[in-house]
Amino acid sequence: MTDLDALDVIVVGGGGAGLAAAVSAAEQGAQVLLFESERELGGSTQLSAGLFTAAGTSVQRGLGVEDTAERYFQHYMDLNQWLLKPGLIRAFCTAAGPTLEWLLDLGLDVPAAISPDAHTPGLCRAGVEDVWRGHVPRDQGYGLVQVLDRARRERGVQAVLDTRVERLLFEDGRVTGVVADGIEVRAGAVVVASGGFAQDPGLLDRYYPAAREAGDSLFVVAAPGSRGDHLAFAEQTGSSLAGHGWGLMLPTAYFQRHHHWQAGFPPKSRVYVNFAGRRFMDEDASYAVSGGLILAQDGPVWAVFDEKARLALPTGYTDWTPARVAEEARAGRTLRAGSLAGLAAAMDVPDDALTATVARWNAQLAADGTDPEFLREESLAAKGSPGAPDPIATGPFYAARVLPAELVCTHTGLEIDHEAAVLDRTGAVIPGLFAAGEAGGGVLGMRYVGGGNAVANALTLGRVAGRTAAGAR
Numbered sequence: 114m115t116d117l118d119a120l121d122v123i124v125v126g127g128g129g130a131g132l133a134a135a136v137s138a139a140e141q142g143a144q145v146l147l148f149e150s151e152r153e154l155g156g157s158t159q160l161s162a163g164l165f166t167a168a169g170t171s172v173q174r175g176l177g178v179e180d181t182a183e184r185y186f187q188h189y190m191d192l193n194q195w196l197l198k199p200g201l202i203r204a205f206c207t208a209a210g211p212t213l214e215w216l217l218d219l220g221l222d223v224p225a226a227i228s229p230d231a232h233t234p235g236l237c238r239a240g241v242e243d244v245w246r247g248h249v250p251r252d253q254g255y256g257l258v259q260v261l262d263r264a265r266r267e268r269g270v271q272a273v274l275d276t277r278v279e280r281l282l283f284e285d286g287r288v289t290g291v292v293a294d295g296i297e298v299r300a301g302a303v304v305v306a307s308g309g310f311a312q313d314p315g316l317l318d319r320y321y322p323a324a325r326e327a328g329d330s331l332f333v334v335a336a337p338g339s340r341g342d343h344l345a346f347a348e349q350t351g352s353s354l355a356g357h358g359w360g361l362m363l364p365t366a367y368f369q370r371h372h373h374w375q376a377g378f379p380p381k382s383r384v385y386v387n388f389a390g391r392r393f394m395d396e397d398a399s400y401a402v403s404g405g406l407i408l409a410q411d412g413p414v415w416a417v418f419d420e421k422a423r424l425a426l427p428t429g430y431t432d433w434t435p436a437r438v439a440e441e442a443r444a445g446r447t448l449r450a451g452s453l454a455g456l457a458a459a460m461d462v463p464d465d466a467l468t469a470t471v472a473r474w475n476a477q478l479a480a481d482g483t484d485p486e487f488l489r490e491e492s493l494a495a496k497g498s499p500g501a502p503d504p505i506a507t508g509p510f511y512a513a514r515v516l517p518a519e520l521v522c523t524h525t526g527l528e529i530d531h532e533a534a535v536l537d538r539t540g541a542v543i544p545g546l547f548a549a550g551e552a553g554g555g556v557l558g559m560r561y562v563g564g565g566n567a568v569a570n571a572l573t574l575g576r577v578a579g580r581t582a583a584g585a586r
């Protein structure tokens with residue numbers, strides 16, 4: 114039983130960041146106690162694919178992939194237009210590889226094998242980087258949490274479940290503990306790892322209003338505990354925030370209500386068309402950039418496909434099935450027409466442009482497998498789906514709105530430095546306070562850097578926070 118009078122570190126939240134912090138603090142010899150608001154550990158991390166972006170790893174070397182933390186840093190900063198603090202990002206990019214190795218030593222299994230997607234263990238193309246960095250663990254996010262939880266138990270760290278930390282103890286400018294279930298518990302340092310705020314509409318309005326622009330199509334896949342308690346802790350302690358206005362929204366069809374694993378996938382033979390009736394992107398582009406590409410269009414974006422593609426959709430999913438698409442079309446929510454000209458009229462786009470767009474598709478990717486404008490053949494090959502898609506030629510034709518509407522994670526958190534120490538509004542460290550994961554702000558930026566940015570952030574900064582917090586005794 115943990116001695117509550119001799120605690121060095123309290124961890125708030127038992128997802129990826131919290132578990133990594135608890136294990137790493139315990140490795141330093143600290144007495145650690147972890148509070149988790151839900152009945153089980155894991156948070157969003159447990160629901161995730163576990164995809165972890167890291168550079169210079171043994172997995173990459175096993176596949177002959179040459180990579181360095183410096184190259185990762187350059188890509189990370191460029192994709193985020195240098196809006197993030199280089200010192201923090203260099204520390205993150207440098208620590209991500211060793212954190213993955215730490216997890217492998219703890220028992221995580223990421224085989225040195227090429228993976229076509231976020232389900233198959235191995236190394237996959239995760240974003241728009243020039244070298245593959247997406248590490249997919251066996252059993253995905255669940256596997257990650259299991260490995261960390263076993264390490265936690267082996268190191269004697271007690272996890273108190275079903276206990277939501279209400280506030281921090283903040284005395285004489287220093288964080289000295291927490292209040293949970295009305296009880297004060299003191300420690301030398303507190304690591305806030307309580308995840309994001311995707312489940313709180315009011316906080317979304319305030320800190321990530323772009324998410325609300327999806328209107329009725331918005332659906333949240335983040336864990337129920339993502340209530341944004343870190344933002345209340347920030348107000349209480351005068352912490353500065355970073356990452357305002359940023360988060361990750363995945364593009365989906367307007368009628369989707371689940372992540373693709375349950376919802377199913379749109380037809381391979383489809384084009385995304387903008388207000389001008391033109392294609393404007395690789396339809397299989399990484400979600401590191403696809404949401405931004407869609408939002409950059411002046412008006413709605415449509416997935417256009419034909420009857421043959423609808424009928425070829427597999428059954429057994431919740432959303433992208435032949436029956437569901439037909440139902441949406443019957444209700445008039447998905448547009449349907451016997452000809453492309455008729456579909457263009459329903460979409461309110463120029464019919465000559467739509468007809469030319471589809472004709473080009475049929476003459477290029479659907480004919481010889483090349484897409485000179487958008488290079489979609491490269492994304493399809495990386496996904497393990499080579500070969501030309503079918504032409505779009507068999508009426509009736511369909512158009513379904515596509516928009517970023519699946520809210521995965523939020524990026525506004527307590528501003529941290531390179532050691533995961535929380536800063537106040539003057540930029541000074543708040544003694545005794547550390548943050549990591551979605552609750553820590555500054556690493557997750559305006560652009561998602563490959564599938565695996567958020568898990569890498571949670572585990573890497575969680576590990577850093579645990580180690581520094583243990584040293585703060």
Ligand SMILES: Cc1cc2nc3c(=O)[nH]c(=O)nc-3n(C[C@H](O)[C@H](O)[C@H](O)COP(=O)(O)OP(=O)(O)OC[C@H]3O[C@@H](n4cnc5c(N)ncnc54)[C@H](O)[C@@H]3O)c2cc1C
Pocket residue numbers: 125126127128129130131148149150151154155156157158159160161162163164165231276277278279306307308309334335336337338339340342372521522549550551552564565566567568569571
């Ligand atoms: C379906 C899905 C798939 C994803 N796939 C990927 C992926 O493959 N790769 C990637 O990089 N990112 C992915 N993400 C995002 C990524 O999983 C998260 O950003 C990351 O895991 C967050 O880790 P965390 O530790 O900050 O938060 P969480 O894992 O959510 O943990 C926070 C924990 O704190 C608890 N908590 C909250 N408030 C309190 C409180 N007051 N007191 C005590 N406990 C509290 C919560 O219940 C929760 O358990 C995915 C997310 C989802 C939802």
